[in-house]
Amino acid sequence: MKRNCLPILFAVTLLFSFFALPVSADEAEEPSGATEMSDGDWYYGKPIRSVSFKGLKHTDSKDVDGVSSGFIGEMFTDEVYQNLLDRIYAIDLFDEIEPQVSSSGRGNTVDITFVVKEKPSVRRILVTGNRQVRTAEIKDAVSMKEKEIFIAGKLAYEERAIRSLYLEKGFTNVKVSSSTKETEKGIDVLFTIDEGRATVITEIKFTGTKAVSAKTLKKKIRLKEAGFLSKGAFQESMLEIDKKLIALYYQNIGYIDVKSDDVTKTVTPNEEKRRDELTITFHIQEGERYTYSGIEFSGNEIFSDEELLSKMKIQPGAVFNITKFQESLTGITDLYYENGYTANRFRPVENKDSENKTVSYTFIITENSRSHVESVSIKGNNKTKEHVITREIPIQVGDIFSKTKIETGLRNLRNLQYFSNVDWQYLPGSEENLVDLVFNVDEQSTTSVEFGVTFSGVSDPDELPFALFAKWQDSNIRGSGRSVGVSSTIATNEQSLSLSLSENWFLGLPLSASVSTEISHSNKYAYRLSIAGDGTVDDDSYYMQYERWKWALGFSVGRRWTPDWAIISLAGGVNGSLLNNIYDSELWIPVDTSVSEYANNWGWQNSVWASFSVDDRNINYNPSRGWFASERLTWYGLTPIETEFFLKTDTKLEKYFTLFDINVTESWNFKAVLMGYSNLALLFPAPGSGIGDSSKLYIDGMFNGRGWTDIYNKVRGKAAWNNTVELRVPVIPNVLALDWFGDAAVIKDSPDALFHDLSVEDFYFSTGPGVRFLIPQFPLRLLFANTFRIEDGSISWEDKWQFVLSFVITNR
Structure with a gap:
């Protein structure tokens, strides 16, 4: 059976060319010999093509690549080089750093190489004195690992981590110290632990309670008695939190004068179980129950009383609830913040009527002019380039401060899936009505790997009874915000390879552009006519087998808008495919015309599409x-x-x-x-x-x-x-x-x-x-x-x- 392979060769060539395009002729040149850096040299004003490290033995290359990748493509200046050097020193992995530069044959780009001498590595982590906690659990609690670079400054942090682990288990008297020993093969780290006796809560009691039962209060606090579902571990920090939780619960049901700070602890040694058994007694003064009688506003001119009252979550006549009241005040302050008034001052004044058991408030507001953004800075982005982050934040220097726009920016950054955590803070600017915005990001890996197995249930021993699927994708290649993906399916009856490239901010605008291509081969089955091509009738079988070759290429563009209430997207694209179904057309006649129309000859199958979406999810x-x-x-x-x-x-x-x-x-x-x-x-x-x-x-x-x-x-x-x-x-x-x-x-x-x-x-x-x-x-x-x-x-x-x-x- 004759097969036309020209389109397949064309497809393979196109795939190769597609991914080869980003490499320019200049970049293809071999770099010249490396030279030491000196002032006034040729590399100033040239784009940085690569940053590499020599001398790495124990350091993971990802740790240093994440620091340096954001500088690729930047023009070499003293400021850029100093920032790069500062970031490398900040990771505290090297004793010596010697920079070298080289270039392409034409001298149009700069390759920076840092020849480094690593700090000593951790040879062993040893633990002694632990009887109640397993060594493996202690090693899991510390961030220091064997064969990694030893950083002396982390020892105090690791001691605290071990101490926290013991405190969670009720060992309130634990003591942890560390020591090191230098050997030819690295540093031995020894943690010495004096566990002390475990303190276990055997009983929690309350005095002075009339309105609330002890059973209810036990549900509200975090410390628990030892029992089937609790070890009864005691932590002093948790006790302080529980005092506040008890007070908060009472204040939410009207008891605004409650006092819960008085606590007694009775310790009874249990020599048989080798532990101290603790009885905790909360002495509570409940006070009287109050109802809420309203709020008055003073000093508000920007917003009317009616506008401010609409933010109140508690109404006059209701039992006073401190949480709802504070949420109401937050709603009022947010109303000012969202409109750019960050320099205002707010002071609630309590008016308590002890005779009638009512409480009201006067909310004094000192209004100032609107605040403007003096600066926007990003922290924590070792890999992702700063402009990739700032373009997702719809607030710029000189804009009126808007909390809503900031929340929109946080939503956009989270949806990128480049970061495990995103938050923000604002700091006072150089003048009263100026603010500095700081966005903090914790980067995570943007490389995803998907795989799957589909069982086909075939009985032919010469065929695989399953299909393997694998996909690799980096959604933030080199911190640029671009996405590159490769996927493949391998099975006896199906093989495919697909490649894709996408850009979310094409031409510096919120325009998306993508291109994808795929080549595939599969063995398929289709219903056939009982009358064969030669006129004979075959009623014994209903299926025919054929091979399908397919090459596909797709392009798409899109535009998105990010108002405060949703993300609106409009997109469109074109997809084209070349198909060839191979079978004996003289013997088989398929029922499906989409099979017969492409019989033993390449043919086109094209489509054009358009889409519209509105996304109001808090995170997609x-x-x-x-x-x-x-x-x-x-x-x-x-x-x-x-x-x-x-x-x-x-x-x-x-x-x-x-x-x-x-x-x-x-x-x-x-x-x-x-x-x-x-x-x-x-x-x-x-x-x-x-x-x-x-x-x-x-x-x-x-x-x-x-x-x-x-x-x-x-x-x-x-x-x-x-x-x-x-x-x-x-x-x-x-x-x-x-x-x-x-x-x-x-x-x-x-x-x-x-x-x-x-x-x-x-x-x-x-x-x-x-x-x-x-x-x-x-x-x-x-x-x-x-x-x-x-x-x-x-x-x-x-x-x-x-x-x-x-x-x-x-x-x-």
């Missing part, structure tokens, strides 16, 4: 509130030589609710989020044109109708409606969550049938638990799905739980 990749809506229209068939001409509409809706968010520990909240999702896809063929089975909609069992993995070739149509409800419970914040999902998906022959001939028996249902990884570089979902349908008004279960490997997909 792991939202807990907000909504998302999008509409995408795609027209297939752009040239007369194509075989299919149809319109595809794709509508998506998402909604998120936080059901509850209960603080359990200082660093963890028990939280549940309810998610609802609906996706409606419709195909409308042009008059006189058909749609082949391979272009029709189906349930894949992986992203929609999860668990229905065996019907994607059997159930296809021109209308699909997929609905999902999920209950999401974060276990480890921003790392891991437990979910329970319910899916309902339906495929119909036409949009008309979906809207006018739909019943519950048409749906494919599935439900089950799952584990969702929230790390951007590891976006996996592990699900167990049980499938069922409604037949004759009753539920018909498949009676089998199926494992489904899926991915976390963010709709944008």
Whole structure:
């Protein structure tokens, strides 16, 4: 069978050329010999092409690359070089640093090489004196690791980390010291621990309580008695917090004069268990219960009393609640902040009527003129270039201060997924009505690796019974904000390679631009006619096998707007494909015309699309509130030589609710989020044109109708409606969550049938638990799905739980 390989060679050449384009002729030159740096040399004013290090033995290259990558492309000046050198010294990994420079053959770029001598490395970490805490647990608590560079200044920090570990376990008398020993192979670090006796809380009591029971108060505090679910560990810092929690609880139910500072501790040694047993008694003076009688404002001219009162969350006549009252005052101050008034002064004055047991307030406001932003600075960005961050913040030097714009900037930065944490602070400027804004970022890896296994259930011993999928992507290559991705599928019946490149700020504007290309080969099956090409009739089999070669190339552009209430996006693009279906056309006649139209010859399949979306989610990749809506229209068939001409509409809706968010520990909240999702896809063929089975909609069992993995070739149509409800419970914040999902998906022959001939028996249902990884570089979902349908008004279960490997997909 003759095969035309010219398009394949062309595709491979294009793929190579596509990724070779960024390398200029100058950059391709070999660098000349390195020279030591001196004042007034040739390298001033030349762009920095690379920064490298020689002499690294124990230092991870990523640690230093993250520091230096942000300087690539900068023009060499004394200021730039000094900033680079300061950052290298700040990581405190080297005893000696010797800079050298070299250039390309034409001297148009600068290559900087730092020849370094590392500080000694940690050979061993030893622990002595620990009896109640395992050595491995102590080593996990310290940040210092064996074979890493030894930094003497970290020893005091590591001692505190070990001490904190013991305090969490109730060892209030622990003492930790450290010592070091230098050897030829590195530094031995020894931590010496005097554990002391553990202090265990055996009883918590309260005196003076009349309005609230001891059982209720025990639920409000963090210290717990030793029991089945608690070790009863005592920490002095927790006791101080519990005093405030008790007072806060009373003040939220009207007891504004409560006193809870008086605490007695009774220690009883228990020699048998070798511990000190502690009884804690809180002596409480409840006072009287007060109701709230209102608030008056003084000094407000910018906003009226009515505008300020609209921010109050507590109304006159209600039992006084200090939390609601303080939230109300915060709402008032935020109203001023959001309009640029940061230099105002606020003072609440309490007016307490002890006879009538009421409390009111006078809120004195000293108004000043609006504040302007004097400077905007970024801290913590070792890799990401500063302009990549500042362009996402809709507030600039000279603007009126706006907290709303700052919150919008924080939302934009979090959605980039370049940072594990983003926060901000404002500092007084050089004058009273000037402020300096500081945005602090903690960078994280932007390289993601996805992999998957799909089991096909083939019985041929010469074929692999599974397909391997792998994808590598860096969404912030060299800190530039650009994204590069490579993915591949390898299996007996399918092989593919795809490459993509995207830019979120094209030409310095909030314009997105992307290009992607893919080459693939697969062995497929299709329904065939019982009458063969030679006229014979074969009723014994219904399928024919064919090979499909495909090369695809796509371009897209988009524009986004970021008002305070949402992110609005408008995008469009063009996709083109070359297809060739290889089979014996004299022997087989496929039912699907989209197979026969590309039989043994290369043909085009093109499409153009446009999309519009509105995103109100608080964070797009792991939202807990907000909504998302999008509409995408795609027209297939752009040239007369194509075989299919149809319109595809794709509508998506998402909604998120936080059901509850209960603080359990200082660093963890028990939280549940309810998610609802609906996706409606419709195909409308042009008059006189058909749609082949391979272009029709189906349930894949992986992203929609999860668990229905065996019907994607059997159930296809021109209308699909997929609905999902999920209950999401974060276990480890921003790392891991437990979910329970319910899916309902339906495929119909036409949009008309979906809207006018739909019943519950048409749906494919599935439900089950799952584990969702929230790390951007590891976006996996592990699900167990049980499938069922409604037949004759009753539920018909498949009676089998199926494992489904899926991915976390963010709709944008």
